[in-house]
Amino acid sequence: MRTDSYSQLGFNRDDFAILIDAENNNRFGVPIQIIEFLGEDAEASVHFKQLGQNNKRILSEQLRLEYFASNAGTLAEFYRDYLQYLQEIADKGEVDAILQAATLFYTWAFRGTEDCMQAMGFALEYFQRASEQGAAEASYQLAEMYRRIINPDYDLYFQHHREKNLQYYLRQSAQQGHCIGQYQLAYSFEYGQHGFTQDDGKALYWYQQAADQDNPQALNNLGDKYERGKGVKRDYTQAAHYYQRSANHDIVEAIYNLGRLYLRGLGVEKDEVKGRALLTQAANRYYLPARRKLKSLDKK
Structure with missing residues (x-):
């Protein structure tokens, strides 16, 4: 294993490495970026291998990059060297290393680099450790694991509770x-899924929290709550506000919803031309409610 500054290359042909953005204190190469150095010109032109995808990228001289590398002969061996490096840091309790190790094990489980059952078990363990230290991404990944894992090979870890x-x-x-x-x-x-009791008030609260972080779909759904008066007093002005913010992110449902409000003058000044234009924009992206609405308008 070696870690040096990017300007002090010294790679051999076909070496693997993970880029580390030292400027932003990203010590673990998130997301994992595997480089195959193909020759002496590697400092100017680097071929990235990220989860089997090859992308060419020219590195800026302004980037202060470091690398982790090993003399592994295969990508699988390199991952194991990298994991050992992560585990040494994770064992000291550094949450970013714990989270990255969990992500690597999770990747292995789906890519077949290691024994799937063993890799999934380690992924679960490391995500739990990171979650207990307050890592929101780890908690979310655990929720996703319990929601999505249906492969019988992995069910040993997820079938109970x-x-x-x-x-x-x-x-x-x-x-x-x-x-x-x-x-x-x-x-x-909102929909009473995953064992949660349907509760418009709680749905509104959490949509608001996500909308405060500018989540595009949450903005649209919050607008819908205000338009329909679900969990909150009906307020078309607020509905239009949130639909507009969501539409700014190019959410087709929000574009359609905003168009409806303009057609009727709800929460906004009535503007049939703008309303139709928004509906047409959504319809052109194969949004069926918009197409049906335009068809009904054309019959009038």
Whole structure:
């Protein structure tokens, strides 16, 4: 194993490495970026291998990059060297290293680099350690693991109390500030999914938390709550406000919803031309409610 500054290359042909952004204190190469150095010109032109995808990228001289590298003969061996490096740091309690180790094990479980069962078990253990130290991303990944894992090879770790654990980690990720976790918790309350009791008030609260972090879909769903008066007093002005913010992120449902309000002058000044334009924009992206609405307008 070696870690040196990027300007002091010294790689051999076909060496692997993980880039580390020293300027932003990213010591663990997140996301994992595997480099294959193909020759002496590698400092100017680098071929990235990220989860099997090859991308060419020219590195700026202004970037202060470091690398982790080993003399492993295969990518699988390199991952094991990198994991050992992570575990040495993780064992000291550094949460970023724990989270990165969990992510690496999780990747292995799905890529077949290691024994799937063993890798998934380690991923679960490391994500739990990171979650206990307040890492919102770890809590969210745990919720996703309990929600999505259906492969029988992995079920040993998830078949018991799956719904209870999903609820726990989804709540935890939301409380720790994970934007997508907040949105998914809100959605679960809105529709009574994953064992959560349907509750418009709680859905509104968590949509608001996610919207405060500018989550595009949460902004649209919050607008819908205000438009329909679900969990909150009906307020078309607020509905239009949140639909507009969501539409600014190019969410087609929000574009359609905003168009409807303009057609009727709800929360905004009535503007049929603008309303139709928004509906047409959504319809051109194959959003069926917009197409149906335009068709009904054309019949009038």
